Amino acid sequence: MKISIGIDIGGTSTKYGIVSPEGKVLFQGSIPTQSEAKFEDFIKILASEIKKGLDPKEHKLLGIGVGAPNANYHKGTIEHATNLRWKGILPLANSLEDEFQVPVVITNDANAAAVGEMIFGGAKNIKDFIVITLGTGLGAGIVSNGKIVNGAHGLAGELGHTTVNYVNGRFCGCGKRGCLETYVSATGIKRTVYKLLADHTEDSELRSVSFDELSAEMITKYALKDDFIAKKAFEYTGRILGTKLADTVVHSDPEAIFIFGGLSLAGDLIFNPTKFHMEKHLMPVLRGKINIISSQLQNQSAPIIGASSLVIDMINEKESEIFGN
Amino acid sequence: MKISIGIDIGGTSTKYGIVSPEGKVLFQGSIPTQSEAKFEDFIKILASEIKKGLDPKEHKLLGIGVGAPNANYHKGTIEHATNLRWKGILPLANSLEDEFQVPVVITNDANAAAVGEMIFGGAKNIKDFIVITLGTGLGAGIVSNGKIVNGAHGLAGELGHTTVNYVNGRFCGCGKRGCLETYVSATGIKRTVYKLLADHTEDSELRSVSFDELSAEMITKYALKDDFIAKKAFEYTGRILGTKLADTVVHSDPEAIFIFGGLSLAGDLIFNPTKFHMEKHLMPVLRGKINIISSQLQNQSAPIIGASSLVIDMINEKESEIFGN
Numbered sequence: 001m002k003i004s005i006g007i008d009i010g011g012t013s014t015k016y017g018i019v020s021p022e023g024k025v026l027f028q029g030s031i032p033t034q035s036e037a038k039f040e041d042f043i044k045i046l047a048s049e050i051k052k053g054l055d056p057k058e059h060k061l062l063g064i065g066v067g068a069p070n071a072n073y074h075k076g077t078i079e080h081a082t083n084l085r086w087k088g089i090l091p092l093a094n095s096l097e098d099e100f101q102v103p104v105v106i107t108n109d110a111n112a113a114a115v116g117e118m119i120f121g122g123a124k125n126i127k128d129f130i131v132i133t134l135g136t137g138l139g140a141g142i143v144s145n146g147k148i149v150n151g152a153h154g155l156a157g158e159l160g161h162t163t164v165n166y167v168n169g170r171f172c173g174c175g176k177r178g179c180l181e182t183y184v185s186a187t188g189i190k191r192t193v194y195k196l197l198a199d200h201t202e203d204s205e206l207r208s209v210s211f212d213e214l215s216a217e218m219i220t221k222y223a224l225k226d227d228f229i230a231k232k233a234f235e236y237t238g239r240i241l242g243t244k245l246a247d248t249v250v251h252s253d254p255e256a257i258f259i260f261g262g263l264s265l266a267g268d269l270i271f272n273p274t275k276f277h278m279e280k281h282l283m284p285v286l287r288g289k290i291n292i293i294s295s296q297l298q299n300q301s302a303p304i305i306g307a308s309s310l311v312i313d314m315i316n317e318k319e320s321e322i323f324g325n
Numbered sequence: 326m327k328i329s330i331g332i333d334i335g336g337t338s339t340k341y342g343i344v345s346p347e348g349k350v351l352f353q354g355s356i357p358t359q360s361e362a363k364f365e366d367f368i369k370i371l372a373s374e375i376k377k378g379l380d381p382k383e384h385k386l387l388g389i390g391v392g393a394p395n396a397n398y399h400k401g402t403i404e405h406a407t408n409l410r411w412k413g414i415l416p417l418a419n420s421l422e423d424e425f426q427v428p429v430v431i432t433n434d435a436n437a438a439a440v441g442e443m444i445f446g447g448a449k450n451i452k453d454f455i456v457i458t459l460g461t462g463l464g465a466g467i468v469s470n471g472k473i474v475n476g477a478h479g480l481a482g483e484l485g486h487t488t489v490n491y492v493n494g495r496f497c498g499c500g501k502r503g504c505l506e507t508y509v510s511a512t513g514i515k516r517t518v519y520k521l522l523a524d525h526t527e528d529s530e531l532r533s534v535s536f537d538e539l540s541a542e543m544i545t546k547y548a549l550k551d552d553f554i555a556k557k558a559f560e561y562t563g564r565i566l567g568t569k570l571a572d573t574v575v576h577s578d579p580e581a582i583f584i585f586g587g588l589s590l591a592g593d594l595i596f597n598p599t600k601f602h603m604e605k606h607l608m609p610v611l612r613g614k615i616n617i618i619s620s621q622l623q624n625q626s627a628p629i630i631g632a633s634s635l636v637i638d639m640i641n642e643k644e645s646e647i648f649g650n
Contacts, residue, residue, distance in 0.1 A: 080610075128477040142576065144474045144481070151469070151578020152453040153614055161608035162572040175609045247487040251467065251576040253476020283486035284500045285405070289478055 003059045005050060005100075006308030008109065009033060009068040011083035011136060014046060017304035018053050021312070023120035025301045027053030039086040040095065047099040063103040064096050065310030067112030067303055073154045076106055082173060083136070105310045109133060109303065110157055111148050113260050113295065114141025115313050116306025122258060122296035129254045131295065132159070132241075134261035138181035138188070144252050148313075159248060160185065164240055184241045186216035186262060192233045193219055204229035220266045234266055238273025245274065246281035249290055260295035260302070267294075328384045330375060330425070331633030333434065334358060334393040336408035336461060339371060342629035343378050346637070348445035350626045352378030364411040365420065372424040388428040389421055390635030392437030392628055398479045401431055407498055408461070430635045434458060434628065435482055436473050438585050438620065439466025440638050441631025447583060447621035454579045456620065457484070457566075459586035462498075463506035463513070469577050473638075484573060485510065489565055509566045511541035511587060517558045518544055529554035545591045559591055563598025570599065571606035574615055585620035585627070592619075 001020060008015045010033060017028035029049055036042040054061065070081040076093025078084065093104040107115075114131040117123040123131075123143070131141040138160035142149040149156045160181030161174055169178020170191060182188050193206055193214060205222055206214070206229050223230035245257060263270055275292050282290075297305060326345060333340045335358060342353035354374055361367040379386065395406040401418025403409065418429040432440075439456040442448040448456075448468070456466040463485035467474040474481045485506030486499055494503020495516060507513050518531055518539060530547055531539070531554050548555035570582060588595055600617050607615075622630060 126477075128481075144469055144476070145472060147470060149469045149474075149577055152451075152580035153578055153611065155608070155611060156453075156469070156576065156578035158575040158578075158608055161575055163568075163606055166568065166606065176606070243488075243491065247572065248576065250483040250486050251481065251573065252474055253478055253481035253483075255477035281488055281491065281501070283480070283483055286478065286480060 001059060002062055004062045004308045004311035005064040006304035006306065006310075007046070007050075007064065007066040007068075007096075008112070008303030008307050009066065009078075009084075010109075010303075011069065014042075015304055016046065016050050017301060017308065018050070018059070019305060019308035023305050023309070025304060028301060028304060029053075034085050037085075039090050042086075043092075043095045043099065047096070061100065061102050063105065063311035063314060064100060065112065065115075065307040065314075066092060066096070066104065066106040067109040067307040067310075068092060068106055069108065071106045071108045071154070073105075073107045073111070073150050075154075076104065078106075103311075103314065105314045107148070107150075107310060108139060108141075108157075109135075109306075110139030111141040111150070112303065112306040112310060113297065114143050114148060114306075116297050116302065116309045117141075117258055117260075117295060118143060118146075119309040119312055120297065120305055122293065123256065126255050128252060129256045129258065130157075130248065130252065131258045131260055132245075134185050134259065134263040136185060136187055138185045140248075142252050142254075149252070159244075162244060162247070164244065180240070180244055184237055184244075189216055189219055189233050189237050189263065190214050192236050193229060196229045196232050196236070200229065200232070202228040206230060216262050220262070220269075223266060223269050231269065234269040235273045237263070238270050239277045241270075242274040242277030242279075243281050245278045245292070246283075249278070249286060250283055253286070254290060256291040256293060258293055258295045260297070264294045326384060327387055329387050329633045329636035330389040331629040331631065331635075332371070332375075332389065332391040332393075332421075333437070333628030333632050334391065334403075334409075335434075335628075336394065339367075340629055341371065341375050342626060342633065343375070343384070344630060344633035348630050348634070350629060353626060353629060354378075359410050362410075364415050367411075368417075368420045368424065372421070386425065386427050388430065388636035388639060389425060390437065390440075390632040390639075391417060391421070391429065391431040392434040392632040392635075393417060393431055394433065396431045396433045396479070398430075398432045398436070398475050400479075401429065403431075428636075428639065430639045432473070432475075432635060433464060433466075433482070434460075434631075435464030436466040436475070437628065437631040437635060438464075438622065439468050439473060439631075441622050441627065441634045442466075442583055442585075442620060443468060443471075444634040444637055445622065445630055447618065448581065451580050453577060454581045454583065455482075455573065455577065456583045456585055457570075459510050459584065459588040461510060461512055463510045465573075467577050467579075474577070484569075487569060487572070489569065505565070505569055509562055509569075514541055514544055514558050514562050514588065515539050517561050518554060521554050521557050521561070525554065525557070527553040531555060541587050545587070545594075548591055548594050556594065559594040560598045562588070563595050564602045566595075567599040567602030567604075568606050570603045570617070571608075574603070574611060575608055578611070579615060581616040581618060583618055583620045585622070589619045
């Protein structure tokens with residue numbers, strides 16, 4: 001069977017899997033990302049774990065796709081990732097090619113999610129769409145005319161660093177203030193809950209939770225239980241996301257926007273204010289034309305499937321290049 | 326000689342020309358856009374004027390490219406253009422195909438400018454760039470990986486309708502308020518001059534000019550003569566443009582941004598504040614990496630050359646499709 005490997009490198013854990021051409025995960029696991037002091041040792045452990053699932057008789061390995069923070073698609077490197085312990089420029093693609101002797105393609109996690117949505121998810125017949133990933137930060141994979149927009153420096157889709165408030169916005173890890181992801185992300189909604197707890201006097205079960213203990217899952221759980229502060233936090237988040245999406249939409253004019261990540265599991269609580277405020281601020285001729293929907297790759301294996309789909313996308317690209325010459 | 330026809334339909338006049346494969350205008354002219362009550366009569370007059378320059382023995386006509394307001398690239402129609410007297414949906418491509426029996430490709434004027442920049446201007450070796458056109462409104466042609474981003478509804482690049490001020494911004498013809506083009510465009514800078522004349526007490530030659538008489542050229546002329554209000558108007562315009570470009574840049578991550586149109590002739594007066602405020606609000610990792618430069622198609626024939634280059638782009642596309650199958 002022709003298979004590909006998908007790897008999702010996150011700040012905390014690295015997930016990996018062996019994926020069939022139909023997007024079925026045949027084997028998977030995870031290791032802690034930060035346990036090794038040296039990047040080369042991390043790669044060795046990761047490779048040996050993955051090889052446990054590879055059957056040389058059964059499997060024909062086509063390639064490896066990796067979603068990683070600060071991934072440079074053009075160079076195959078991770079560059080100056082603030083969430084990883086290894087500093088500088090890491091030769092990710094070369095290291096994995098040495099281990100497996102197959103082509104390796106890397107991109108940021110949002111682009112991996114977008115390719116996954118296109119090949120295995122809700123965007124199978126859609127040529128122009130955006131996937132917004134809401135995790136520790138906010139990322140976006142922008143697909144235009146069936147292709148990922150990578151950009152001149154491989155940084156297209158960094159919508160988390162558009163600005164919501166230039167004057168006295170929240171401080172962002174990037175060095176700016178007022179960035180979208182300081183409001184709209186798993187971390188952003190925590191900050192919003194704390195702002196609302198400061199502003200309002202209503203009772204809330206969230207008053208007994210410390211900032212460190214608080215999680216986006218917890219806020220979702222309490223919002224679904226009708227907690228005033230938790231519900232208001234989703235309204236606030238959706239208002240800012242929707243307002244900024246009205247600007248995003250006139251850049252690439254997508255048919256649909258998919259929201260990926262834990263926050264999207266709050267359903268109407270996040271989708272209703274997002275849709276309302278996007279429509280309100282949208283160029284009138286586009287009103288009613290753009291769907292905002294939940295990603296259809298919402299499960300534990302989604303990052304692996306997304307990353308593995310990069311291999312399929314790469315092969316499709318190569319074939320069209322060969323025939324194009 | 327193989328030639329193409331370029332047509333630029335503006336609110337006031339329609340320019341046309343016959344262009345060589347090297348981008349040289351061999352014949353050109355213009356007619357008023359709004360003189361005919363019927364769209365069909367306008368097309369007839371336009372076609373007969375163009376035919377005066379065509380020599381059936383000398384010229385092999387490859388196709389016609391048109392830049393037009395509210396152009397639907399996918400359908401070849403002009404749709405609900407607020408600046409034209411003909412309402413509804415106008416079958417522009419079909420009408421011209423009937424007259425000339427060659428393929429016709431239409432797009433909005435900003436996309437035509439971007440294709441022109443790519444084929445004949447400053448973007449010959451650039452795969453990711455944006456052309457911002459500053460005229461009555463603000464348009465943008467976004468090129469990603471060497472292709473124009475058209476979008477699902479043919480409305481990609483309508484950056485004039487991103488929002489600068491959601492709360493009490495200037496009213497826009499689109500029905501919203503606070504749109505970028507109400508600040509940054511030939512009309513926008515006129516509104517800014519009037520705001521500044523209201524706010525400030527300094528002398529200015531612009532105090533003797535009515536709003537109807539005032540033009541962007543006049544503001545440029547007085548700014549270059551050191552007029553306080555005119556200079557401040559450019560600063561204000563550049564600040565808003567630069568601030569919004571910092572958001573735009575993280576969408577498609579361009580290598581360069583070209584500014585096209587009369588306002589860009591003010592040089593440093595507009596480029597300095599634009600660059601300063603884009604850099605200030607830009608995601609730090611991108612700082613210093615994106616050039617903002619004047620379009621290199623800055624002359625009277627640029628819209629014709631840009632429109633005619635659509636034909637070359639279409640032929641290149643078709644060839645890659647043929648070989649791609």
